[in-house]
Structure formats: C-alpha cells, structure tokens
Amino acid sequence: MSDSPAPPRPLEQNVFDEWPDAVRALFDGSSLASKTGFTASLLSVDTNGHVRTSLLGVGELYAPDSRTLCIALWPQARATRAIERNGRATLTFVCDEAFYQVQLRVAPLPCVEGDDSGLVYLICSIDSAETQSVRYARLTSGITFELEEEGKEAVLDRWKRQIEHLKRTAASR
Template sequence: MTDSASRERALEQTVFDEWPTELRALFDGTSLETKAGFTASLILCEANGHLRTSLLGVGELYAPDARTLAFALWPSSRAARALREQAARGRAQAGLTFVYEAAFYQVQLDVRPLSDADGERGAQDALACFVASIETGEAQQVRYARLNSGITFELGATKPAVLERWGQQVGRLRQALLGAR
C-alpha cells in the first residue's frame, strides 16, 4: 500500500474535554426548528449489565457552557431509573453518541440528577432532569467516506406542538440548572 493510499484511509481523530464551538451552538437551546431531526443516543449500563439506549433530540439537550450538558428524560424511563440508581451508589456515567458535520462523536459523561424542574406540575408533564460534565469526547472521521447522518427523524404534522414542547423542556433544563448552582 502506498503512503497516499494509507493516508486516504487514515482515521482522523480529535479528542476534547470541552464542547467544540459548533457543538455548543447545536446544543444551545435556540433555533430548535432548524435543528429538528438531529438525534443523539444516550447509552448507559444498568446494574444487571444490560446496555440501554435513549434517543434524544435537540429539545432534550442543553449545553449551558463548554463542559456541561443538561438533558431531560421521561421520569419512568429505564434510562432515568438507571441513572438515579447509579448516582445513589456514588457515580453515574453515560455515553452520548451522534453524527454531526460528517463526523462521529462519542462523549463520555459523568452524570448527576437535578432536582425536579417541574415543581407542582402534574406527573404527565414531569421530566427527569440530569446534568453531566464531559469526561472525554472524541470525534472521528475518515477521508474516503463521508457520514451523511446518524439516526434522524421527521416530525410531520405534529411539528408545531413538538417544537413548543421542546422549547418548554429546554426552559425547564435552564431552570433546573439555575437551582443547582
């Protein structure tokens, strides 16, 4: 194999412990309508060793600063339950994976639950809010192939209602973070 052929196949890898500028903009809680369709996979390990994945959109993710990610889950979800159990034992961890701008991202997170951001809201509207700090992140891409997307979705007829709910969810994450600081 020639040097140029091996360079073409070479994996380009970037390691980070702070959100790159473009990812802070992606997770800033604004312009949700232009970011709809983006999906990240939150991956965690339950006490029994089973891996669980929760798919999150931009309306469930919020990065208030360069090292932090807040996210919202349904309180009854297996992921929320597992993260609360891990935190009760001392340390909760999760991985966040996604495709953005032709690169595959994998971010290792240290997670802790936030207090209920919904206060007196009914259980129907409640969210389990968590805040995570970046332990390490990695972006990977190769020159010979371009990642066009990861998991994506289309909102369809429910788009206005979903965007409204997302705006409220990001607002709840902001409120929960203010109460935690």
C-alpha cells in the same frame, strides 16, 4: 527500511474535554424547529449489564457552557433508571461530519417550581470524549427522524418548555 513517510491514517480521532463550537451551536437551545431530525443516542448499562438506549432530540439536550450538558428524560425509560443508579452515560451522535462519543458523569437537577412535565432532568459533565472521521467519506447524518405534521407544534412547544427548564435549573446550580 524505507525513509518514506508512513501513509496517512484513514481514521482521524480527536479527543476533547470541551464542546466544539458546532456542538455548542447544536445544543444551545435555540432554533429548535430548524434542528428537528437530529438524534443522539444516550447509552447506559443496567444492573444486568445490558446496554439501554434513549434516543434524544435537540429539545432534550442543552449545553449551558463548554463542559456541561443538561438532559430531559422520561422517568419510565430504562435508560433513566440505569443512569440514576450509576451516574454514568455515553452520548453518541453525528455532527459536523464526525461521529462523537462522549462519556458523561451524570447527576440529577432539582425541579423548578411550576414544572409539571413529569420529566427527569439531569446535568452531565464530560468525563472523556472523542470524535472519529475518515478522509475518504463524510458522515452526513446519524439516526434521524421527521416530526409528523399533526402534533409537530405541540412537540416543538414541549421542547421549548423543556429547554427553558434546563436553562433555569442549569443557571441555578
């Protein structure tokens, strides 16, 4: 047997139960125009056992504190129905050169007076979470998108309204 140390593990995994600072800054509801392009995948399992995915931008995600995430979803999305049925979802994304996978417990948020968006608002708590990265490569992005110039301002305005709704409902819980 050799007394030499084991070689370093190529995969770094870190478990967390509070949003790291970089994620809190990403999901703080501010500077939405500068954060366009970021995409998170919200995964859920339907009654047939099929995985359903909703792709979300920063205008649909808001972290009011270190352990909570509020989400705005379209009611007709299959992922929305699956989440409403079982109260569970998984959020995956790339941030700060790491891959994040967060298991969430999900509950509905109440409607706020004057909201006519038609969106479903949810509040989530971290059940378990981890990051993964490797020493030999940097993750620079996950799924990304670019807003079309025509309609860009309308999307950013909608996102601002959605974030305000999430802030108000999160504060009233």
